[in-house]
Amino acid sequence: MSKKYEDNILAPDMSIEEFDSITDGVEDHVFSERYLARKEQMMKQTSQTRAKTSHLGIKIAVAAAALVVATPFVANAASNGELFARIWGKDGKKDIPAHTEIYVEEGKIRDDGTPASYEVNYPKVEYTDVDPETAEKLLEGKISTEPVVATIGDYKFTINAVVRDGTSAVVDYTIEKEGGVDLLNYSQLDNEAKGAWMNEDQNFFYMITGGHNKTYVDLSRSTKDKLYCTDYIAVTDSLKLELVEYTKSLTAIHKAEQNPDDYIKDQKTISIPKTDKISKVHFESDAGETIDLSAISMKLVVSGNTLGEHYDPQASCAMDFVGKVKITFKDGSEYLVFDEKYYDGYHDHDDSKEVANYAYLVGGLENDMTVVFNRLVDTGNIAKITVNETDYFLK
Numbered sequence: 310m311s312k313k314y315e316d317n318i319l320a321p322d323m324s325i326e327e328f329d330s331i332t333d334g335v336e337d338h339v340f341s342e343r344y345l346a347r348k349e350q351m352m353k354q355t356s357q358t359r360a361k362t363s364h365l366g367i368k369i370a371v372a373a374a375a376l377v378v379a380t381p382f383v384a385n386a387a388s389n390g391e392l393f394a395r396i397w398g399k400d401g402k403k404d405i406p407a408h409t410e411i412y413v414e415e416g417k418i419r420d421d422g423t424p425a426s427y428e429v430n431y432p433k434v435e436y437t438d439v440d441p442e443t444a445e446k447l448l449e450g451k452i453s454t455e456p457v458v459a460t461i462g463d464y465k466f467t468i469n470a471v472v473r474d475g476t477s478a479v480v481d482y483t484i485e486k487e488g489g490v491d492l493l494n495y496s497q498l499d500n501e502a503k504g505a506w507m508n509e510d511q512n513f514f515y516m517i518t519g520g521h522n523k524t525y526v527d528l529s530r531s532t533k534d535k536l537y538c539t540d541y542i543a544v545t546d547s548l549k550l551e552l553v554e555y556t557k558s559l560t561a562i563h564k565a566e567q568n569p570d571d572y573i574k575d576q577k578t579i580s581i582p583k584t585d586k587i588s589k590v591h592f593e594s595d596a597g598e599t600i601d602l603s604a605i606s607m608k609l610v611v612s613g614n615t616l617g618e619h620y621d622p623q624a625s626c627a628m629d630f631v632g633k634v635k636i637t638f639k640d641g642s643e644y645l646v647f648d649e650k651y652y653d654g655y656h657d658h659d660d661s662k663e664v665a666n667y668a669y670l671v672g673g674l675e676n677d678m679t680v681v682f683n684r685l686v687d688t689g690n691i692a693k694i695t696v697n698e699t700d701y702f703l704k
Contacts, residue, residue, distance in 0.1 A: 389454065390441035392470055396481055396539050397605075397685045398439035401527040405501060407433040407661045431501050432649060432663035437684045447604040447685050448472055453582040461552045461577055462513065463487065468550065468581055475586045477606035477669075477681045478544040480517055484536045493536065495526040503669055505538075509559035512574075517542065517581070518549045523669045541668035543606070543679040548581040590688045592701040600694055600701050606681045607646075607694075609634075615699040628672030635695045636686065646680060 394400035410429050417425035452472040459466045463486050470481040484490050492513045495505035504523035507514060517540050527537035542548075554575040555562065562569050592600040596614035600607055609631070613620050616630035634646040648664040669681040694701040 389445065392454065392481065393439045393441055393444040393685075395527055395530070395537065396470070396479060397444065397683070399436045401529040401537075402436045404436060405431070405434045407431065407663055409660070410498065429502075430660045430663065431498070432647070432665035434501060434683070435664075435666050439685055443687070444685055447587075447687060449587050451585045451587050453584045455582065457579065457582060459550060459552065459577060459579045461575055462554045464490075464492070464513065464552075466515070466550060466552070466579075468579075471548070471582050471584055472605060473544065473548075473584055473586055474589060474603035474605055476543065476589075476601065476603070476608045476679055478519075478542045478548060479605055479668075479681070480540045480542065480548065480581060482538050482540075482550075484538060485534060487534055489533045490536050493524065493526065493538075495524075495528075495536070497528060500525050500528070503541075507559075509563065512555040512558050514553045514555075514559065516551050518551055519544045519547055525668065541681040541683075543669065543671045543681060547583075550579040550581055552577045552579070588688070590691070591704050592691075592694050593704045594696075594699050594701045596699075598696075598699070598701070600696070602686070602688055602691075602694070604682075604685045604688055606679060607634075609678045609680075609696060611676055611678070611696060615696050617697070622676065626672055627676040628670075628678045631678055631696060633695070633697055634680065637692045637695065638687070638690050639692045640690070644684070644686065646682070 391400065408431050410431065411426055412429060414425045414427070419425050452470055454470050457468040459468075465485040466482060467485075468480065468482045470479075472479050484492070491511050492508055492515065493505045494508050499505050503525075505526050519542065523541055525539045525541065527539070530537045552575075553569075553573060555569065555572045556574050557572055559569065562572055587603050587605070589601045589603045592602065594614060596612065598612050598615055599610045602608075611627055611631065613622075616627060620627070620630045632650065633648045635648075636644040636646060638644070644666070645664050646667055647670070648662070650660070650663065666683055667680050668683040670678070672678050691703065
């Protein structure tokens with residue numbers, strides 16, 4: 310591998326701390342969402358040698374008692390048409406042009422005394438309408454819509470819908486608290502960055518295990534007391550909702566460098582309904598690289614044929630070399646899943662033309678990459694899938 314590419318690629322053995330500190334005392338950087346996805350892959354790799362904890366280091370007792378109430382699905386409260394439109398359609402969403410935001414890093418100063426800042430490129434995002442009858446067909450009736458309700462402290466969580474394909478899952482739910490739901494930081498930009506994030510200035514933590522806390526908040530439907538949320542997850546087979554209430558805020562606990570476990574007031578683990586998996590179809594390139602795809606996601610296992618001559622499996626991450634994925638349907642229409650800067654050929658790619666028409670993306674540890682779609686895909690109507698410049702066909 311040439312020195313040019315070694316300088317551009319983040320080494321797999323780089324620590325998380327080194328990865329985060331690349332903005333310290335240097336000029337403005339331009340980060341795309343790939344920064345977050347790449348960091349998450351590294352965290353996933355590191356976590357294989359650690360004890361099971363939450364991302365805050367909180368040990369969760371899986372056997373903890375939980376108040377779980379299964380209730381009948383209330384007619385018209387969330388019809389399938391409305392549900393599908395919220396999860397995979399345009400309900401509460403709008404197409405977004407590519408744009409750049411400048412962020413100032415609190416507490417970080419450059420050598421010249423000015424605040425450290427960096428730019429984040431937000432790619433173009435487009436959504437499509439979803440037809441309820443088509444959605445029912447593509448999901449094969451394997452979506453759970455019987456609500457599961459769990460309460461802890463003043464909070465009420467309701468799991469409204471779950472669908473999975475064995476590679477990924479989508480979980481739709483609401484969070485309620487009288488007086489205001491304040492456990493998430495969320496905004497339009499957070500949605501564009503594929504996830505709200507925990508507000509540690511309160512005394513509560515939750516996560517869907519097996520997922521990544523990539524939560525889309527429906528800003529048009531949500532109110533101060535009730536948030537409509539959807540998690541798009543690259544997932545293991547088991548999903549649980551983990552809830553922890555503390556006697557003081559997480560910010561206070563961390564500032565005092567104390568163990569959060571010592572301040573647990575209550576904790577619960579709720580099983581999320583395990584639905585049958587929707588079907589997948591299998592595509593291959595001439596070199597034997599594979600894509601397994603369902604209506605909600607795709608998993609790519611790629612090699613040097615698609616990734617290009619500069620890819621080195623010993624020194625690089627496969628997802629850093631995947632810059633474009635496009636699905637072409639039999640009628641000639643296309644779904645451009647993403648078109649973003651990558652290392653082998655897109656160095657001069659125009660940021661204003663980047664596209665991220667997906668809900669979530671994450672790299673794996675074995676030349677694989679999972680993409681959760683922001684729409685439903687008709688798997689029976691695909692002519693080919695193109696990754697970079699390589700075509701994959703149904704096998």
